[in-house]
Amino acid sequence: MSPTLVFSQNKILFVVSNQDYYGKSKVKASNHFGEIVVPYDIFTREGYTVDFVSPKGGAVPIGYINASDSIHKKYLYNSFFMNKLKNTLKPLDVVAQNYSAILYGGGGAAMFGIAENIAIQNLARQIFNDNGIVSAICHGTAGLAYLKDDNGKSLYSGKKITGFADKFEDKAEEYYKTFPFAMDEAIKNNEGNFVYADNLGESFYVVDGRFVTGQDPSSASKMTSEIIKLIEKNKFSIPQTTIKKIDKVFSEWDNMPNKLGVAAGLLKDGKIVYLKGFGSANLNDEIPINEDTQFQIGAMAKQFTAFAILLLEDQGKLSLADDVRKYIPRLNDFGHKITIKHLLSQSSGLHDFMSLKEITGWREKDVFTQKDALDLIFLQKELDYVPGTKFSQTSSGFILLAEIIKQVTGQTLAEFSQEHIFQPLKMNNTLFLDDHEKIIPNIAISYQSSKNGFKYNPINYSIVGTTNLYTSAADMSRWYLNFENPKVGSKKMIEKLRSPVTLNDGKTTFRPTSGRLIYGQQYEHSERGLPKIWTFGLEGGYASNIFIFPNQKVTAFVLGNNIRYNGSLAMRMAQEVLGIDFPEPENIDFTKVKSIKMSPQQLESYSGYYWDNDRASARRVYVKNDALYYQSIGTSSESKLLPLSENIFQMILESDDVVMVKFRKEDGKMKMIYTSGKSDDYVFEVYKPLNISATELSTYTGTFYNKALKASYIVSQNEKGLCTSNKSQPVIDFTPIQVDLFLSNIRSFGSIRFVRDKQQKITGFYINSDRIKNLFFEKIYN
Incomplete structure (x- = not known):
């Protein structure tokens, strides 16, 4: 045989x-x-x-x-x-x-x-x-x-x-x-x-x-x-039995070639071992998806921008310690130097331009250009914090990085990437689209679902750096092969791309719940006990996911126009070829987690409402059926908390993620600390919900204006309480948290904190969220 x-x-x-x-x-x-x-x-x-x-x-x-x-x-x-x-x-x-x-x-x-x-x-x-x-x-x-x-x-x-x-x-x-x-x-x-x-x-x-x-x-x-x-x-291929198992991951497309689909790629030990397309790129013409079909990959584009910057550093054409204003003097002088490293590490203190876009009234389908994004960034007068002292998940840094590449090379990010990255790697179906009207051949159409079926969901962005990269499964394979055996960039540069970003102290890393952020704009996060690097992109009808298991040298990704998160497909593909047993189960067996019994009275001591001011988010903890439950304000979903000790609880989830909720008293106030895996602490402080009468709410109403943004909001009342809107925004409802502090129901707003003069009259409000701090709107009319 x-x-x-x-x-x-x-x-x-x-x-x-x-x-x-x-x-x-x-x-x-x-x-x-x-x-x-x-x-x-x-x-x-x-x-x-x-x-x-x-x-x-x-x-x-x-x-x-x-x-x-x-x-x-x-x-x-x-x-x-x-x-x-x-x-x-x-x-x-x-x-x-x-x-x-x-x-x-x-x-x-x-x-x-x-x-x-x-x-x-x-x-x-x-x-x-x-x-x-x-x-x-x-x-x-x-x-x-x-x-x-x-x-x-x-x-x-x-x-x-x-x-x-x-x-x-x-x-x-x-x-x-x-x-x-x-x-x-x-x-x-x-x-x-x-x-x-x-x-x-x-x-x-x-x-x-x-x-x-x-x-x-x-x-x-x-x-x-x-x-x-x-x-x-011998690590050249995989057996047909494994191929068949991977094919089964995509069995929902069996005998259904005309449904929206995906393209999938799998790499092992520096070799492409699986590359296939499933479903339709264009429902009208019944064009099938193949390995060269192009998809928009949303925020996954950031890794290419980071690569281009580090490539220029590798070539000695810039330094990460450079002041951004050296290349972009139009950026305001905030009294603190913002470096290229601050932009890459998401620690610049700049507002998120996408949140500003929404706040200023841009609609989702408006044509939005690189100049529009830069103009919004240049409006900022004060930083959210001293650069390099905190992290915040904003996209403004990558718009500026694209502009820096233009100033250093004389080429746009699209031109530079094409000449110095995509062409050398033979990524012939990859480009940064900085003109939304440009026709892309062999593209998977962006759709959205409606009551009457599917309709087109065009993306009218002409911005690059943060999004708008179109690529194929075959090209993505070539891209990740370059990380194993670099043809573009040095091994030292590749190592830096996979190293964690830090603050000015060189030690503090950024650990949101997604995992620890690396320079390549992906996240380190374990999967059932195995180290993993991952990220995703969602834009219009497109959804992309990548999972990298560095120790096993397995890379699995899925690109789709199927209007859904494709992480489960990519992970199941990886699981078929990882070649080792996961150290931990797919779902935590809570019957084996050592817990303690607590009386309803003990549990009640933690009941209440909790507020995270840094991220403008609120939670509720309550006792039900002699157990403690956790809930995000504004949602109906709840999670049971299993007591591990008198003040430490583990959230019961169908997942391998270890989510912990700890309680402690500080200065007489109860605080709740939330962590997911090895994430940073998310600290919430207990608050007492306010019952504000309609008469009291009326004192907050009026018209509020930000001169720099040329944006206004009318704060009024409806049957739910306080709300606001502008000419192009839907109604935004507000929930009272503390005196003069309200939580909004959309992420860009986060919360608003009203301010008063010496006579206690409302003079304006500040918008605060995890992406914007202290954006002031002055009250101009009652």
């Missing part, structure tokens, strides 16, 4: 023996400790997982221990490792497809119970048939004695095999008389070409095809390196 190309797993299976004595004698036998720990150490340092299997499973005897050897000593006192040897797997508990190599360990015990074990033979044969490596060291080569292929013929006919040659055995000793066979003859009888060096201790090993064997303990290090080389060399 010819071997099937396989997607190699990062797992190695070690075969060890349960034999305590040589045959039926009273002479102790054991597995050779050095022949186990030296390969184990190398494999694990290279990112491989090692499992142990023995004929009976459970504990195995070890010997030949050299306590003065650093590697021996390291693992002899390593409880995790020693526990593996105490709890080896049984052959029937092992799934061969999970392993890229099988290694037969040596020691006298290896002569017994291994070679004749049919289940272990089957494992070796299956691993080999899946393009895996079969290896053995010293007496471990005895395990290959009867190894056959699926047709009953030798698996290694004519191959060079080595091991502990019979000439080196002490034939006068009792142990030798118990051997079931002479290793040399057994390999020859199975049509192998047994070879050996004349002297021991010379690190002799042989590689013949996908067989790697070593003569004695001295060969352990070199032969392990050879096994790793072969594994890496």
Whole structure:
């Protein structure tokens, strides 16, 4: 049977023996400790997982221990490792497809119970048939004695095999008389070409095809390196069975080619292993999606802008420490230097231009240009905070970065990217669209759903830097391959792209609930215990997702015009090829989470309303059915809180995310601290909801105006309470939080805090949100 190309797993299976004595004698036998720990150490340092299997499973005897050897000593006192040897797997508990190599360990015990074990033979044969490596060291080569292929013929006919040659055995000793066979003859009888060096201790090993064997303990290090080389060399493809499993991820498009769809790409170990399109790019003309179909990827475009900036830094054409006003003097002098690093790290203190766009009354379908975005940014008179001292998720920095590229190179971001990034990488279906009227060939149309079916959902942006990048699945594959083997940019630059952004102190990182932000404008966030880098983009009818598992070298992404979040598709694709078991379950089993019992009275001490002033968000905590519940104000969804201690609770979710809610008293006030995974603390302070009469609400009404933005809002009353609107905004309702402080129901507004003069008359209000601070509107009419 010819071997099937396989997607190699990062797992190695070690075969060890349960034999305590040589045959039926009273002479102790054991597995050779050095022949186990030296390969184990190398494999694990290279990112491989090692499992142990023995004929009976459970504990195995070890010997030949050299306590003065650093590697021996390291693992002899390593409880995790020693526990593996105490709890080896049984052959029937092992799934061969999970392993890229099988290694037969040596020691006298290896002569017994291994070679004749049919289940272990089957494992070796299956691993080999899946393009895996079969290896053995010293007496471990005895395990290959009867190894056959699926047709009953030798698996290694004519191959060079080595091991502990019979000439080196002490034939006068009792142990030798118990051997079931002479290793040399057994390999020859199975049509192998047994070879050996004349002297021991010379690190002799042989590689013949996908067989790697070593003569004695001295060969352990070199032969392990050879096994790793072969594994890496074999990582070219994935088996058809895996392809079929990935295809099933997209089964909703089976026999439905004319529904809105996606293009998917999967990379493993620097190779493209899956690239397909599903569904329709254009419903009217029934044009199918393929790997070259172009999609808008929304905020995922930021990584390309960041790449371009770091590429210019790599070329010595700018420094991240440069003052932004060096390139854009029109930007106001705020009295604090804003650097390029501040823009990249989202710590500039600038308002978010998209929030300003909404506040100033731009409608969603208005044509909006790069100049319009810059004009809004240039209107800002005061920073939200000193640059580099805080983080805020704003997009203004990337509009300015695009302008910096233009000033440094004389080319627009679209032109520079085309010449210096996309063309060298042969990304022929990728561009920054800085003219919304430009016709793009082979494009997936943006749609939106309506009562009468689908209708066009055009994107009238001509802005670049933050969005408006169109690309295909094939081009995205080329883009991510460049991260593995850079053709554009240096390895040092790529490393920086994947390093976390920091504040001025060089230590504090940005950890929103999405994960830790890196320079490449993606987030580090674990997935069921595995490190992961991810981001997404949503724009019009387009939705894109990318998941990168750096330790496993797996990248999975989905681009779509199917009007939905595509993260589940990308993740399911990645799960099919990750090649290892996740350390944690897909959903936390809360029956196994250690909790405590709390009385309703104890729980009531945390009931109340909580306010996060930094992010302008409110929460409610309450007791129901003798349990504590958590709810975002303005929503109907609720989450139960499981008490882990008197003041620490875990949110019960169908997810692997560990969401914690902690309570503490400060200055006599209860505070609630929310964290998701390793996120920053989101601190809420208890407040008492106000019951404001209609008469009191009327004191807040009037017309409010911001001169710089030339925007006005009429604050009035409706049946719900206080509200506001302008010529192009829908009605915005406000919920009272504290005296003169109201929460809005849209993100751009966040909250408004009214201010009064000495006579306690309302003179204006400030808008505050997680993206804008202290934007003042003056009251001009009652």
